[in-house]
Amino acid sequence: MLGLMQRHPLLLSSIIIHAARHHGSAEVVSVMGDGGIHRTDYAGIERRARRLARVLQRLEARPGDRIATLAWNDHRHLELYYAVSGMGAVCHTVNPRLAQDDLAFIMNDAADTLLFADPGFAPLVAALAPQVPSLRAVVLLGDQAAMPALPLPAGIALHAYESLMDEAAEDYAWPAFDEETASALCYTSGTTGRPKGVLYSHRSAMLHAYASNTADAFGFRATDRVLVGAGMFHATGWAMPYCAPMAGAALVLPGRHLDGAALLRLLNAERVTFASAVPTIWLGVLQELERTGGRLETLRRVGSGGSAVPRMMFEELGRHGVTVQQAWGMTETSPLVTISAPLPAHAALPPEEAMRVRLKQGRVVCGADIRITDAEGAELPWDGVAFGDLQARGHWVAREYLNRGAEGAADAAGWFRTGDVATIDAAGFAEMVDRSKDVIKSGGEWISSIALENIAVSHPDVMEAAVIAARHPKWMERPLLLVVPKPGRQVTPEAVTALYAGQVASWWTPDAVLVLEELPHTATGKLNKLALRQQYQDHLLRGGERPA
The missing domain is CATH 3.40.50.12780 (ANL, N-terminal domain)
Structure with a gap:
């Protein structure tokens, strides 16, 4: 009826x-x-x-x-x-x-x-x-x-x-x-x-x-x-x-x-x-x-x-009375799929835990859905620990690309591979670990460039930071950190490296820090890591090493 x-x-x-x-x-x-x-x-x-x-x-x-x-x-x-x-x-x-x-x-x-x-x-x-x-x-x-x-x-x-x-x-x-x-x-x-x-x-x-x-x-x-x-x-x-x-x-x-x-x-x-x-x-x-x-x-x-x-950015804009809403999506998803909006359970969180939630890309808006899968396509648990390939589907998610046929198309159930690597916690909040092409695989273990970048820009003299996978003779890949100081400021590699102590596993710490005048950006304002990899991926092979 x-x-x-x-x-x-x-x-x-x-x-x-x-x-x-x-x-x-x-x-x-x-x-x-x-x-x-x-x-x-x-x-x-x-x-x-x-x-x-x-x-x-x-x-x-x-x-x-x-x-x-x-x-x-x-x-x-x-x-x-x-x-x-x-x-x-x-x-x-x-x-x-x-x-x-x-x-x-x-x-x-x-x-x-x-x-x-x-x-x-x-x-x-x-x-x-x-x-x-x-x-x-x-x-x-x-x-x-x-x-x-x-x-x-x-x-x-x-x-x-x-x-x-x-x-x-x-x-x-x-x-x-x-x-x-x-x-x-x-x-x-x-x-x-x-x-x-x-x-x-x-x-x-x-x-x-x-x-x-x-x-x-x-x-x-x-x-x-x-x-x-x-x-x-x-x-x-x-x-x-x-x-x-x-x-x-x-x-x-x-x-x-x-x-x-x-x-x-x-x-x-x-x-x-x-x-x-x-x-x-x-x-x-x-x-x-x-x-x-x-x-x-x-x-x-x-x-x-x-x-x-x-x-x-959350903290500095917050001092001006501005609330930052972080969202995630891509051209293929129109773009909005997730947005960081608190749940009732988050109301009583201590400030540091509340900030950890805000730093995530958030939960799905009604009309879309997400999941994470391993390399074989099996769905992974929502425990905030396991991370895998992020997939999305919904009313405004691409079925396929123009003139590309099956290339890059969603699967039969509508799941579109986003190219992001993410975790999803028990409350359904997704956190982007990396783009699949940017994640660093050191000795068989993954390191998140996004997590390392967020720590680097917490330094009061750092304006912008990028972490790329640099080739390594033993570990295959190691993180290389590139930073740009704020105008009129100076920053040393040692000062930035010191930030990582106690915040990440010691083997996540970047092997080297390069201080640059500027970083390249893509046509949509994102860091152009492809250009950075092309220029700096052999830095460690050329003798770069972790600062003391």
Whole structure:
């Protein structure tokens, strides 16, 4: 027997329709390329998204076409999010921080037909366009007066966004179609090979946004002002462009201005209450607070992930009255799967034990699930000790990659291999031990690089740390620690090595510590350990040894 309730397809257009109808005056604040502030609201975004849908029709976009964006976090990118997906096409958010060769590969793999790009990317577009034969037109996200010179191959038209918008009507009506229709396309960062396409559906994105907005997750309210520091080109900005308008919360979009000084000014000037970004971004904000003696006037919560959040970040932001929520996910999981939210049993924990819980990546949100397995695929116990390959499944977890068939696909039961190594405790809290490619296997025993990095950044003079597996003549692999001092500070290898005494088994202690001026990062802001391994993996073979 079936229920007697109405059935409407779960479509992303319903979010912006709701926001415009019920929270129309909620602000959308954008920092533009020149640092100026643009203000609109959800009613304005929805109207312009309908106008943009007419523009897409004029450019002969069809349902199912992949429409690429090469843009920062701003109101025009938000309009593209809703117009492209809302008309049944696929919003392909291209990460501008990827190497040009990778960008050409993913645009060809996606068979992009149109490209909407920030004018600042004109030189990159000029280099890419001849390599993408499916491309019919480029639209620069600005007005005609600000159009830079952009030579394009014959057959690829060039347009100014605002000129097209001025000529378009607002009479577009959002269509209804199958909720399993593809909505957006994001590619992995390609640190272990060519980037791979993750094709989201309207259904998966809607269910993910609902789950992300539950109280123990991000739980936005109409009174919140949400800064999206995660790139809208990366895993749909961690779904913040969907979650905030769903709740009627104001959106603050920082554009390309993500340095500590610019973010601190914006957080305070726009009275931001919640902000999302990878730990590297928050380390920059903390440095600026320390440098200026400033304060965070309205910020109360921070969502962070992408790499393990160091204890220092919890403690330093806590001194400013800010609670850090650590989450875990990946492009293939939309991204949210787990979030660190306390249970009743945690209320009475001593401070040190409570911090240990907060340092974990947390428990699963409803709609997804996780497990850990050994090398043979047998499920391991949730005892907080055993660690193995982390697998995930759920309504918003990838079944397979675009154009890859069975390569990297989930198994018959839906379990997707994440590439992370983790433990799960009896309360269901997952803790990432490492990426499978980063874990150190010393004499047959595993060492967690994440645990060693968290200890290193607890040193008051250390800004950032990375641990890699270095080749060793006896033990095969040993941990090598690379640290970057805070500006104006000095740090010695001996001082950092001393931190490990009593905190880890003695054989976990890094064999050597190198003090560097900076560490490389990937296109999504994570530490680029592949580059570090290529440069330093033979350091111990060349005579490096543990400091005295």
